[in-house]
Amino acid sequence: MADSPDLILAGTAGAGTHALVVGVGKYPQLLGGSDPARNAAGMGQLTSPPLSARAVASWLLADYRFDARPLASLSLLLSEQEPAPFLNPRTGIPHAVPESTADNIEAAAKAWKKRGNSSPENRLVFYFCGHGISEGNDMALLASDFSPDDEDNPLDRALDFEQLRRGLKTCQASEQLFFVDACRAASNFLISQTDARFAGRVPLLGVRRPPELPRVLSVPYYASLAGERAYGRPGQVSLFTQALLRALRGAGSDNPEGDWRVSTTTLSTAIDDFMRRPVLAGRAATVQTPTVHELAVFDVHQLAGDPLVPVYVSCQPAEENSLAEFACRQGNEERGRRPRTEVDAEDPSMEWYLELALGEYLFEAQLDNAPPRSLTRAVRPPYSPVRLKAAP
Numbered sequence: 001m002a003d004s005p006d007l008i009l010a011g012t013a014g015a016g017t018h019a020l021v022v023g024v025g026k027y028p029q030l031l032g033g034s035d036p037a038r039n040a041a042g043m044g045q046l047t048s049p050p051l052s053a054r055a056v057a058s059w060l061l062a063d064y065r066f067d068a069r070p071l072a073s074l075s076l077l078l079s080e081q082e083p084a085p086f087l088n089p090r091t092g093i094p095h096a097v098p099e100s101t102a103d104n105i106e107a108a109a110k111a112w113k114k115r116g117n118s119s120p121e122n123r124l125v126f127y128f129c130g131h132g133i134s135e136g137n138d139m140a141l142l143a144s145d146f147s148p149d150d151e152d153n154p155l156d157r158a159l160d161f162e163q164l165r166r167g168l169k170t171c172q173a174s175e176q177l178f179f180v181d182a183c184r185a186a187s188n189f190l191i192s193q194t195d196a197r198f199a200g201r202v203p204l205l206g207v208r209r210p211p212e213l214p215r216v217l218s219v220p221y222y223a224s225l226a227g228e229r230a231y232g233r234p235g236q237v238s239l240f241t242q243a244l245l246r247a248l249r250g251a252g253s254d255n256p257e258g259d260w261r262v263s264t265t266t267l268s269t270a271i272d273d274f275m276r277r278p279v280l281a282g283r284a285a286t287v288q289t290p291t292v293h294e295l296a297v298f299d300v301h302q303l304a305g306d307p308l309v310p311v312y313v314s315c316q317p318a319e320e321n322s323l324a325e326f327a328c329r330q331g332n333e334e335r336g337r338r339p340r341t342e343v344d345a346e347d348p349s350m351e352w353y354l355e356l357a358l359g360e361y362l363f364e365a366q367l368d369n370a371p372p373r374s375l376t377r378a379v380r381p382p383y384s385p386v387r388l389k390a391a392p
Contacts, residue, residue, distance in 0.1 A: 004075070004108075004111060005095075005096065005097075006075045006076055006077055006097070006098050006104065006108050007073060007074070007075055008057065008061070008074045008075070008076050008086060008088055008095050009061065009071065009072075009073050009090075010073060011072055011115045011118075012072045012073070014072075014119075015068065015069055015119050015121030016069050016071065016072025016073070016122060016123070017064070017066060017069045017071050017072055017122070017123040017124075017125060018072055018074075018115045018116045018122060018123070018124055018125070018173070019057075019060050019071065019073065019074045019075065019126075019127070020075045020108055020124075020125070020127070021053050021057045021060070021074065021076050021127045022053060022076075022105060022128045022130070022141075023049040023050045023051075023052060023053025023078045023079070023080070023128075023129050023130065024049050024050075024078075024079045024100045024128075024129070024130030024131065024142065024143060024144050025048070025049040025050045025078075025079055025080050025081065025130065026045060026050075026079040026081050026144055027043070027044070027045060027046075027079070027142070027144055027146060028144070028145070029145070029146065029147045029148060029149065030043045030044050030045065030131075030146070030148070031043065031044035031045070032044045032045040033045060037147065037148040038148075038149055039148055040148050041148065043131055043142075045081070046130065046131065046232070047081075047232070047234050047235050047236075048129065048232030048234075048235075048236060048237060048238040049079075049129035049130045049181070049232075049238070050078050050080035051235070051236065051237050052129040052181060052232070052238045052241040053076065053078060053127065053129055054078070054086060055237050055241060055245060056127050056179075056241060056244075056245070057074060057076050057086065058089050059245055059248065060074055060125070061074060061088055061090045062089040062090060063248070063249075063304075065301060065302045065303070065304055066299070068121070069121065069122065069175070072115070072122075073115050075108050075111070075112055076095075077097065077098055077099065077100035077104055077105060077108055078097045078099070078100055079099050079100045079101075079130075079144035083097070083099075099144055100130070100144050101143050101144050101145045101157070102145055102146075102156070102157040102158065102201060104143075105143055105159055105203075106159070106201055106203040109164065109203045109204065110203050110204065112124070113167075113168060113204055116168075116171050116173035117171050117172045117173065118172070119173070120172045120213055120214050121174070122172065122173035122174070122175075123174075123175040123177070124168065124171065124176040124177065125177045125178075126164075126176075126178045126179065127178075127179045127181070128141050128159075128161075128179070128180055128181065128182060129182065129238060129241065130142060130182055131146070131182060131183065132161075132182025132183050132230075133183065133184075133185060134183075134185070134199075134227070135199075136226065137162055137226075138162060138199040139160075139161040139162060139182075139184060140155050140159065140160060140161070140199045140200040141158060141159040141161050141180070141182060141200065142157070142158045143157045145157045146158055153198070155199060155200045156201065157201075158199070158200030158201065159200045160198075160199040160200035160201060160202050161178075161180060161200075162199070163199070163200075163202040163204075163206060164203065164204060165178065165218060165220065166204075166206030167202065167203065167204025167205055167206045168204060168216070168218070169206055169207075169209050169218070170204075170206070170207055170208075170209055172213055173216075174213070174214045174217060175216075175217050176216060176217065176218040176219070177264075177300065178218070178219065178220040178221065179241075179244060180220065180221070180223065181223045181230060181240045181241055181244075182223060182230055183224065183228070183230050184222060184224050184225065184226050184227060184228055184229075184230075185227060185229050217296035217298055218294060218296070219264050219292065219293075219294060220292065220293050220294065221244075221267075221268070221271070221290065221291075221292045222290060222291050222292070222293070223238070223239075223240035223288070223290055224240075224288050224289060224290065224291070225291050226291075228287075228288065228289070229287075229288070231284040231287075231288050233282075239280075239281050239284055239288065240271070240288075242274070243270070243274035243280070243281075243290070244267075244271055246274055246308075246310065246355075247262065247266075247267050247270035247271050248262055248267070248300075248301055249307070249308050250262075250303055250306070250307020250309065250381060251270040251273075251274070251307065251308065251309065251310045251383060252266045252267040252268075252270030252271070252381065252382060253266060253301075253307045253381050253382075254266050254381060254382075259302060259303070260302070260303040260306065260307050260381075261299045261300075261301065261302050262300045262301040262302075262303070263297060263299050263300060264292075264295060264296065264297055264298055264299075264300060265295060266381070268290075268292045268295065269382050270381070270382045272290055273310075273382060273383050274310070277312070277351075277353070278350060279312065279350050279351055279352075279353045280353060306357055306358040307358055307380075307381050308355045308356070308357060309355065309356050309357070309358060309380055309383070309384055310353065310354075310355055310382075310383045310384070311328075311353070311354050311355070311356050311361075311383070311384045311385075311386060312352070312353055312383065312384070312385050312386065313326050313328070313338075313351060313352040313353075313354070313365075313388070314352070314385070314386070314387055315365055315367075315387075315389075316387045316388065316389045318349045318351070319349050321348065321349050321350060321351060321352070322340075322343050322348035322349060323340070323367050324340070324366065324367050324388075325338065325339050325340050325365070325366045326338040326363070326364065326365050327363070327364045328354065328356070328361050328364075329362045330359060330360070330361050330362070335356060335361065336354045338352045356379050358380055359378065359379065360376065360378045361376070361379060362374060362375075363376075363386045363388065365388040371391060373389065373390060374388070375387075
């Protein structure tokens with residue numbers, strides 16, 4: 001039985017993975033909120049973070065697999081315009097989710113660290129989606145009760161992310177993954193405006209790691225470069241989180257030892273590729289660059305079966321994509337088709353994107369008054385470009 005309302009899955013004995021997932025979309029004191037501040041620095045309400053956090057929590061519960069460190073606990077905090085229970089995909093049980101206020105995030109972080117502290121073989125996973133502001137390496141993650149009008153300390157209702165990471169160096173858990181889906185742009189609320197370079201609450205004090213513990217492998221993934229913004233589509237999972245989940249479904253996997261696994265390095269490669277593709281990221285493909293710091297190498301996830309592979313089909317030259325009808329077949333079965341009527345009017349040279357199971361396929365492009373172009377090839381992660389040329 002969960003002993004805290006934010007626990008969707010309570011801790012279990014033995015080495016495992018302990019996750020803390022936070023999504024902040026409703027900010028009462030930002031633009032569009034119920035009590036907007038005088039100076040909100042252009043920040044307003046967000047629709048992507050609650051959806052993104054729910055999607056990550058659902059994936060962890062339903063699909064995450066790592067035999068040496070199975071999911072042992074999951075803590076979830078949400079701030080959304082219309083709060084609704086979270087339905088555990090494992091059990092079908094609905095859970096009322098606490099709001100992602102600064103007090104609740106701080107308490108959840110301390111309890112999460114305590115659960116991870118039960119064994120050096122544990123793994124910690126942290127995910128945050130919401131407003132963030134930064135300067136250099138300092139980054140504040142804004143809780144739902146963030147108050148720009150607090151003249152004494154506007155960042156008292158924010159979490160200092162770098163200090164959180166430092167504080168976890170004393171946790172026994174030797175593998176620690178962080179996913180920060182937030183802007184990293186500067187703000188006049190932050191950090192250089194204070195003599196102490198204060199970037200939010202520090203729930204865990206960073207001290208030296210006990211020498212008897214194994215070293216910490218700590219890998220932080222960010223949705224954007226320092227000083228830049230992160231983007232989402234209204235009412236949809238954010239671009240970075242879409243890329244993350246696609247990578248975990250198989251695009252970020254490899255099988256050097258026979259089974260398909262996602263590692264910290266293949267995960268980074270797949271996320272970066274998704275975010276550079278206009279067919280997936282739209283205009284953000286040219287302005288939002290994900291990044292990862294301190295890339296220690298270890299396996300993150302084991303697939304239960306074969307991966308789904310992202311495939312990008314295009315004519316050469318790409319300008320002919322608007323004239324082509326694309327099709328994909330495996331044996332006698334059609335696996336996908338893009339008719340001319342589905343050409344993107346804003347970018348008619350856009351390549352055709354589809355996800356396919358591992359295997360061999362026939363790809364075709366039919367242009368008016370021209371012989372069909374075809375190519376048979378095997379698709380496998382991390383991604384497969386298919387370029388269809390006219391016969392010489």
